[in-house]
Amino acid sequence: MIGKETVKRRLRGVVVGNLADKTARIRIERQMQHPLYKKVIRRHNSVQAHDAENTCRLGDTVVIEEIPRVSKTKSWRVIQVTGGEKS
Template identity: 35%
Template sequence: MSDRKQRKNITGTVTSRSGDKSIKVTYDYKIRHPLYNKEIKQKTVVHAHDEQNECAVGDRISIMETRPLSKLKRFRVVKVLHKAPVID
């Protein structure tokens, strides 16, 4: 049985290119407050590994959980879902 099928897959937006082959990805999720039952929107920023340096700020991408690649990087880019428009 493949172990990769049980890893987290997240869709998010690239918010920063912090270095060579490194990006920051922001993704949103909703939780329900335990007492008031109101949905609360929260966001998380994770560091990801971009092997081909193909991502730009604003791109929608899919990332997958992987082994630790550095102090902060625990995800890698699977594919670019939507490229951000280039502003000249």
């Protein structure tokens, strides 16, 4: 397996909390189809991401990347802050 890189997952979400030092709480929304009724519904997850420079503000749209676990609850890192709320 030499020379083979693993593909890291990247997701887009909105910052919903940034009170802790170097940590941002990100809400990730996704759409899925209901298995029986076939209606499109929205689901969301919240994850904590490592933000080393404390650049995230509430309402910012960010891109996060999966990394090896930093702490008990953090296994994501903020890659890019696009600013502004998600439309």
